Amino acid sequence: MKIFLDTANLDELKKGAAWGVVNGVTTNPTLIAKEGNAIEEQIRKICDIVDGDISAEVVSTESAQMIVDGRKLARIHKNVVVKVPLTRDGITACSTLSKEGIRLNVTLCFSAAQAILAAKAGAYIVSPFVGRVDDIGWDGSQLIRDIVLIYSNYGIKTQVLAASLRTSLHVTDSAKAGADIGTMPFKVLDMMFNHPLTDKGVETFLKDYNKVFQAEPVGTR
Numbered sequence: 001m002k003i004f005l006d007t008a009n010l011d012e013l014k015k016g017a018a019w020g021v022v023n024g025v026t027t028n029p030t031l032i033a034k035e036g037n038a039i040e041e042q043i044r045k046i047c048d049i050v051d052g053d054i055s056a057e058v059v060s061t062e063s064a065q066m067i068v069d070g071r072k073l074a075r076i077h078k079n080v081v082v083k084v085p086l087t088r089d090g091i092t093a094c095s096t097l098s099k100e101g102i103r104l105n106v107t108l109c110f111s112a113a114q115a116i117l118a119a120k121a122g123a124y125i126v127s128p129f130v131g132r133v134d135d136i137g138w139d140g141s142q143l144i145r146d147i148v149l150i151y152s153n154y155g156i157k158t159q160v161l162a163a164s165l166r167t168s169l170h171v172t173d174s175a176k177a178g179a180d181i182g183t184m185p186f187k188v189l190d191m192m193f194n195h196p197l198t199d200k201g202v203e204t205f206l207k208d209y210n211k212v213f214q215a216e217p218v219g220t221r
């Protein structure tokens with residue numbers, strides 16, 4: 001499963017990129033607004049940090065304007081994937097833009113039926129929201145399993161991007177379900193490192209070593 005960061009914050013992206021585990025980025029209008037720059041400018045900066053698919057979302061609600069905006073966003077950088085919502089207008093825009101060779105991420109997907117429509121419209125990526133499905137008392141991970149099963153039944157190439165991942169368990173459940181991509185806030189990626197036995201192990205190894213060799217750092221002898 002590819003790991004994407006769900007942020008438009010450049011410092012977070014630089015930290016994630018330095019770890020060498022980030023394959024792409026997703027943004028949405030809320031995340032772009034938080035950073036205070038116009039979308040074109042912020043997406044260009046993100047493309048300079050992460051070499052992978054970078055989703056940039058349209059901010060119109062009508063298909064004709066989404067198509068105009070989508071073409072503009074796609075011209076920013078070759079890695080830009082245009083994000084449209086899973087509405088009738090969004091699906092219309094997806095059908096038109098995908099035929100022009102533009103790659104689309106259809107977002108705000110909350111059901112397997114909606115995911116079928118995204119695939120039919122030629123989406124490159126569909127984004128089901130795991131955490132927000134859990135929020136309404138349904139099973140977000142089951143949604144990922146259902147979409148992966150349906151797509152595999154028909155050899156559908158649209159990638160399943162598990163979004164709205166809030167915990168390490170969301171990430172591993174999505175990977176077990178066969179999601180192609182998991183996108184998460186920086187703090188969730190950071191949490192994935194944590195295990196008390198890793199910390200304890202590092203501490204014990206160093207203590208044992210230093211008992212014999214004092215505290216001389218490796219390479220200074």
Ligand code: G3P
Binds near residue numbers: 132163166
């Ligand atoms: O990109 C979608 C994601 O940001 C939604 O996450 O936690 O607000 O449901 P959340």
